[in-house]
Amino acid sequence: MPLDLDSRDSGFEAAFAGLLGAKRETQEDVQNAVSAILADVRQRGDAAVLDYTARFDRVTLTAGTMRVAPEEVDGAVASIDPGLLDSLEIAAARIEDFHRRQKPEALSYTDGAGVRLGARWTAVGSVGLYVPGGTAAYPSSVLMNALPAKVAGVERVTMVVPTPDGKLNPLVLAAARLAGVDEIYRIGGAQAVGALAYGTETIRPVDKIVGPGNAYVAAAKRQVFGTVGIDMIAGPSEILVVADGANDPAWIAADLLSQAEHDTSAQAILITDDSGFAEAVKRAVDGHLKTLPRAAIAGESWREHGAVIVVSHLDEAVPLVDRLAPEHLELAVADPDALAARIRNAGAIFLGRHTPEAIGDYVAGPNHVLPTARSARFSSGLNLLDFMKRTTLVGCDPGSLGAIGPAAVALAEAEGLGAHALSVSIRLNGAPR
Amino acid sequence: MPLDLDSRDSGFEAAFAGLLGAKRETQEDVQNAVSAILADVRQRGDAAVLDYTARFDRVTLTAGTMRVAPEEVDGAVASIDPGLLDSLEIAAARIEDFHRRQKPEALSYTDGAGVRLGARWTAVGSVGLYVPGGTAAYPSSVLMNALPAKVAGVERVTMVVPTPDGKLNPLVLAAARLAGVDEIYRIGGAQAVGALAYGTETIRPVDKIVGPGNAYVAAAKRQVFGTVGIDMIAGPSEILVVADGANDPAWIAADLLSQAEHDTSAQAILITDDSGFAEAVKRAVDGHLKTLPRAAIAGESWREHGAVIVVSHLDEAVPLVDRLAPEHLELAVADPDALAARIRNAGAIFLGRHTPEAIGDYVAGPNHVLPTARSARFSSGLNLLDFMKRTTLVGCDPGSLGAIGPAAVALAEAEGLGAHALSVSIRLNGAPR
Numbered sequence: 076m077p078l079d080l081d082s083r084d085s086g087f088e089a090a091f092a093g094l095l096g097a098k099r100e101t102q103e104d105v106q107n108a109v110s111a112i113l114a115d116v117r118q119r120g121d122a123a124v125l126d127y128t129a130r131f132d133r134v135t136l137t138a139g140t141m142r143v144a145p146e147e148v149d150g151a152v153a154s155i156d157p158g159l160l161d162s163l164e165i166a167a168a169r170i171e172d173f174h175r176r177q178k179p180e181a182l183s184y185t186d187g188a189g190v191r192l193g194a195r196w197t198a199v200g201s202v203g204l205y206v207p208g209g210t211a212a213y214p215s216s217v218l219m220n221a222l223p224a225k226v227a228g229v230e231r232v233t234m235v236v237p238t239p240d241g242k243l244n245p246l247v248l249a250a251a252r253l254a255g256v257d258e259i260y261r262i263g264g265a266q267a268v269g270a271l272a273y274g275t276e277t278i279r280p281v282d283k284i285v286g287p288g289n290a291y292v293a294a295a296k297r298q299v300f301g302t303v304g305i306d307m308i309a310g311p312s313e314i315l316v317v318a319d320g321a322n323d324p325a326w327i328a329a330d331l332l333s334q335a336e337h338d339t340s341a342q343a344i345l346i347t348d349d350s351g352f353a354e355a356v357k358r359a360v361d362g363h364l365k366t367l368p369r370a371a372i373a374g375e376s377w378r379e380h381g382a383v384i385v386v387s388h389l390d391e392a393v394p395l396v397d398r399l400a401p402e403h404l405e406l407a408v409a410d411p412d413a414l415a416a417r418i419r420n421a422g423a424i425f426l427g428r429h430t431p432e433a434i435g436d437y438v439a440g441p442n443h444v445l446p447t448a449r450s451a452r453f454s455s456g457l458n459l460l461d462f463m464k465r466t467t468l469v470g471c472d473p474g475s476l477g478a479i480g481p482a483a484v485a486l487a488e489a490e491g492l493g494a495h496a497l498s499v500s501i502r503l504n505g506a507p508r
Numbered sequence: 509m510p511l512d513l514d515s516r517d518s519g520f521e522a523a524f525a526g527l528l529g530a531k532r533e534t535q536e537d538v539q540n541a542v543s544a545i546l547a548d549v550r551q552r553g554d555a556a557v558l559d560y561t562a563r564f565d566r567v568t569l570t571a572g573t574m575r576v577a578p579e580e581v582d583g584a585v586a587s588i589d590p591g592l593l594d595s596l597e598i599a600a601a602r603i604e605d606f607h608r609r610q611k612p613e614a615l616s617y618t619d620g621a622g623v624r625l626g627a628r629w630t631a632v633g634s635v636g637l638y639v640p641g642g643t644a645a646y647p648s649s650v651l652m653n654a655l656p657a658k659v660a661g662v663e664r665v666t667m668v669v670p671t672p673d674g675k676l677n678p679l680v681l682a683a684a685r686l687a688g689v690d691e692i693y694r695i696g697g698a699q700a701v702g703a704l705a706y707g708t709e710t711i712r713p714v715d716k717i718v719g720p721g722n723a724y725v726a727a728a729k730r731q732v733f734g735t736v737g738i739d740m741i742a743g744p745s746e747i748l749v750v751a752d753g754a755n756d757p758a759w760i761a762a763d764l765l766s767q768a769e770h771d772t773s774a775q776a777i778l779i780t781d782d783s784g785f786a787e788a789v790k791r792a793v794d795g796h797l798k799t800l801p802r803a804a805i806a807g808e809s810w811r812e813h814g815a816v817i818v819v820s821h822l823d824e825a826v827p828l829v830d831r832l833a834p835e836h837l838e839l840a841v842a843d844p845d846a847l848a849a850r851i852r853n854a855g856a857i858f859l860g861r862h863t864p865e866a867i868g869d870y871v872a873g874p875n876h877v878l879p880t881a882r883s884a885r886f887s888s889g890l891n892l893l894d895f896m897k898r899t900t901l902v903g904c905d906p907g908s909l910g911a912i913g914p915a916a917v918a919l920a921e922a923e924g925l926g927a928h929a930l931s932v933s934i935r936l937n938g939a940p941r
Contacts (some may be wrong), residue, residue: 159922162915173625176615191859192606192873197852199886213923246922283886304886329931336927368926415901419630426624426903431931434904437916440625441900453632453716453737455898465888467874468848470859471867482595483870489592489679490646493801494765498864501762
């Protein structure tokens with residue numbers, strides 16, 4: 076059964092702190108296995124990648140067949156129901172539009188001392204996109220990871236996707252085509268991460284690797300970090316719904332289950348000021364679980380990690396939300412904007428009774444790659460800036476260096492850094508005596 | 509002697525690739541020692557922090573004396589030469605001004621389908637700033653790390669600085685006061701990182717930890733990442749100077765040494781189209797090394813990791829710069845802006861003959877915490893956004909959910925996520941039959 080908490084109970088603070096601190100993930104220790112694979116890929120290139128693919132994915136490839144040919148993508152696109160393809164196109168267009176509005180502006184000015192100052196953003200040169208194979212091959216993830224890269228101006232987006240037993244989801248290929256992915260290789264696991272980071276005879280190395288994966292992929296990304304950039308390492312999904320008693324319990328129950336069905340380690344939490352409503356939602360969850368295809372997973376997540384928190388007043392929800400710092404926050408209340416304005420920590424907020432979180436997973440526009448495990452306290456969802464980097468600019472002439480240089484010399488000398496001081500003073504005064 | 513390369517030599521590409529791939533850092537393996545310290549701090553709190561401080565810093569503190577009292581900061585400020593204090597104030601004002609111009613804008617609009625969309629930035633709640641003790645206690649680093657946090661709106665900035673044998677640099681305290689640091693504790697090492705991440709009876713935990721430190725501090729930051737956010741883990745400093753023959757060799761030599769003097773692992777590289785100038789710079793480096801206080805460090809860095817690359821034409825420098833992706837790039841050429849516009853990868857660019865890199869270390873305004881080890885290919889220098897995070901917002905009403913919901917239902921069903929589909933369809937059609 077999900078955890079039942081009531082803010083009026085004397086043990087509430089301790090129980091809530093326990094909920095905050097609970098570990099949901101059991102991490103496999105795959106460090107050593109991954110290190111060995113990465114070292115092998117770095118040394119043997121294609122040959123190593125092909126060997127591991129044969130072993131782990133049971134697929135025999137060559138350097139020539141590793142890459143998915145454009146004709147194969149054409150075929151995949153042609154095989155998809157036109158209505159479904161339309162839906163994918165609607166999603167792509169909306170995601171692209173939202174991300175296009177995030178283009179950062181360059182800064183450029185000359186200040187009072189005559190110093191020219193600025194900052195400019197440029198796209199990362201090349202990005203590798205990891206897409207899981209099998210049942211977790213989500214076309215929506217391809218759109219959410221690849222489109223921001225392309226909108227940012229990344230010149231080369233290289234996708235890798237394992238094809239266990241040769242199976243490849245045509246919708247994933249269609250999403251890659253829609254998103255403008257430049258190259259697709261049918262490889263996965265730590266060997267694919269190694270190929271993207273170090274390059275092989277066939278696959279050129281990239282500057283940054285993004286996308287979700289299993290424990291091996293996550294460990295490989297951590298290990299190649301530094302050689303390349305990586306995105307966040309996402310944990311199991313979470314939803315926090317703040318709802319008053321005026322909602323339909325069946326709607327809110329469906330929302331809770333929409334994240335619970337991702338993974339038995341996922342977490343769905345309801346905060347409400349109406350204890351009768353709380354009970355009705357729990358009953359509705361049980362009702363939905365009788366018919367949902369992923370009821371086994373969703374049910375286990377709900378029983379093991381779910382929670383229903385009853386508060387005296389929804390005002391009390393605000394500090395609880397900020398402490399939970401949820402990946403997804405639904406505000407199913409009469410005035411969601413007023414409540415949202417008071418929230419500090421959340422990856423994404425869904426406003427009002429008619430905005431189920433799942434709308435954001437597919438078609439709303441904002442990214443569905445969001446900070447998990449309370450990291451919304453200090454980090455953001457995937458966005459355009461993750462595919463760009465910033466260079467600052469400074470330009471002095473003799474006059475402006477004369478104005479600000481002496482302060483730099485004084486501070487450099489105070490820090491005992493003589494060459495720093497000299498590099499400024501030599502321009503102010505000529506060579507030292 | 510520094511490496512001599514000439515782009516016209518047949519072995520140039522291999523030699524340049526060797527320079528790119530060369531490891532300069534020897535990493536101490538302190539993982540296990542750090543894990544033990546962190547676990548102890550997590551369990552025993554203040555008592556553990558005080559024990560390690562007595563052992564490593566040879567200072568006996570109590571929970572009461574761990575914190576630096578405001579009167580002690582007053583005394584430090586009063587002890588500083590007024591001219592030097594002025595220089596620190598000039599630096600602080602300029603850094604604050606530059607970072608204030610980076611405030612990101614919120615996004616808020618209603619699209620054609622009637623969906624309300626937006627994104628907003630909020631400050632991280634609390635930040636811990638690590639400041640190294642002893643000779644590496646740089647007041648400029650305090651300004652560069654603390655001011656952006658305060659400009660971003662971080663409510664609580666907690667600084668930790670070890671005081672080996674009880675010594676504390678008054679300029680560091682003055683910089684903390686100027687930057688608006690809220691609390692200062694005289695502790696350091698992995699134990700201080702643990703105190704900031706987990707909290708103790710005396711020190712409240714923070715949301716994110718920034719600032720430079722030794723191998724123990726870097727390992728501790730890596731290990732607490734996830735519990736809190738961290739900034740980048742900086743490697744040894746680098747400077748790349750692109751200079752034509754019209755420069756004063758003594759100026760360019762001073763610039764190269766200004767980064768070489770940081771650390772024997774630092775790297776200074778000159779690219780020039782004038783081989784006679786290259787020789788003159790090398791002679792000028794040797795000349796400066798006769799008088800500089802940190803000549804031993806700077807000389808070793810220059811001999812072991814320095815390089816002078818002669819190219820036929822400065823156009824050839826552009827791809828070399830992008831491959832090196834330097835932390836600091838000086839363009840000491842006739843038209844630095846034109847050259848800068850063609851560079852993709854650099855942490856900070858210093859434009860023209862009168863802009864020594866060191867001006868950016870102290871008073872120019874942009875941050876001096878910049879990506880090292882070629883990571884400018886995919887990451888940026890410290891900036892306001894490192895102290896903020898972004899929350900996206902979506903709001904549908906029945907009409908707009910009706911417009912975009914069916915596509916979400918189709919995609920959710922294609923991905924086999926029934927509860928996702930249900931959470932949308934139940935609002936469109938009512939409960940399923």
